[in-house]
Amino acid sequence: AQKITQTQPGMFVQEKEAVTLDCTYDTSDPSYGLFWYKQPSSGEMIFLIYQGSYDQQNATEGRYSLNFQKARKSANLVISASQLGDSAMYFCAMRERNNFNKFYFGSGTKLNVKP
Amino acid sequence: SQTIHQWPATLVQPVGSPLSLECTVEGTSNPNLYWYRQAAGRGLQLLFYSVGIGQISSEVPQNLSASRPQDRQFILSSKKLLLSDSGFYLCAWSADSFTSTDTQYFGPGTRLTVL
Numbered sequence: 697a698q699k700i701t702q703t704q705p706g707m708f709v710q711e712k713e714a715v716t717l718d719c720t721y722d723t724s725d726p727s728y729g730l731f732w733y734k735q736p737s738s739g740e741m742i743f744l745i746y747q748g749s750y751d752q753q754n755a756t757e758g759r760y761s762l763n764f765q766k767a768r769k770s771a772n773l774v775i776s777a778s779q780l781g782d783s784a785m786y787f788c789a790m791r792e793r794n795n796f797n798k799f800y801f802g803s804g805t806k807l808n809v810k811p
Numbered sequence: 812s813q814t815i816h817q818w819p820a821t822l823v824q825p826v827g828s829p830l831s832l833e834c835t836v837e838g839t840s841n842p843n844l845y846w847y848r849q850a851a852g853r854g855l856q857l858l859f860y861s862v863g864i865g866q867i868s869s870e871v872p873q874n875l876s877a878s879r880p881q882d883r884q885f886i887l888s889s890k891k892l893l894l895s896d897s898g899f900y901l902c903a904w905s906a907d908s909f910t911s912t913d914t915q916y917f918g919p920g921t922r923l924t925v926l
Contacts, residue, residue, distance in 0.1 A: 731914050739899055741917035787854065789915075796909035797843055797862055803854040 702802035719788030727793035813838035817918035834902030
């Protein structure tokens with residue numbers, strides 16, 4: 697089974713609006729971490745936000761927030777007030793405590809912000 | 812602070828030629844090191860990871876190999892390149908631990924075209 701599933705290959709959002717990028721995960725390890733990365737057309741992978749499985753509150757970093765629903769095993773990224781510079785590929789990833797040397801990545805979502 | 816270097820940035824090689832990509836990390840010790848490949852518009856494919864000098868785990872059987880001759884140096888090699896080896900190669904490191912916010916940090920990548 698896929699460890700990380702991103703079901704939206706591509707998304708469009710109007711500038712200044714909010715957008716949610718979906719991510720579901722599969723693990724039996726009670727301790728794990730969830731990550732989101734941004735990859736602009738230049739190719740660099742930029743770490744955005746982290747959520748730990750035992751964190752009580754949803755993570756936030758500036759305009760990025762993570763909608764963590766543990767029972768549903770989802771970790772959606774919410775970008776508020778989209779900017780043209782947010783156009784990029786976005787990857788969700790997971791790391792399990794019992795196998796912490798490996799990071800599992802989803803297939804990514806291509807976000808296009810329209811002016 | 813930690814820095815990860817990768818070179819070269821771009822490479823065009825003929826089929827059947829050898830390959831050597833190098834990655835070095837500064838500012839940390841005993842990192843986990845990773846090689847990923849990314850086809851255009853696609854997700855990340857983990858090729859190799861290493862938890863220590865001389866310790867290499869291969870994820871995908873192919874004509875590539877990896878070596879870790881020093882603690883903070885990771886090399887990706889091939890004796891004979893195939894057309895299918897074209898892609899964007901990313902090196903990454905993470906701490907050798909599972910603690911809060913321990914993410915992966917990526918190098919700038921190498922864009923390889925095999926003709």
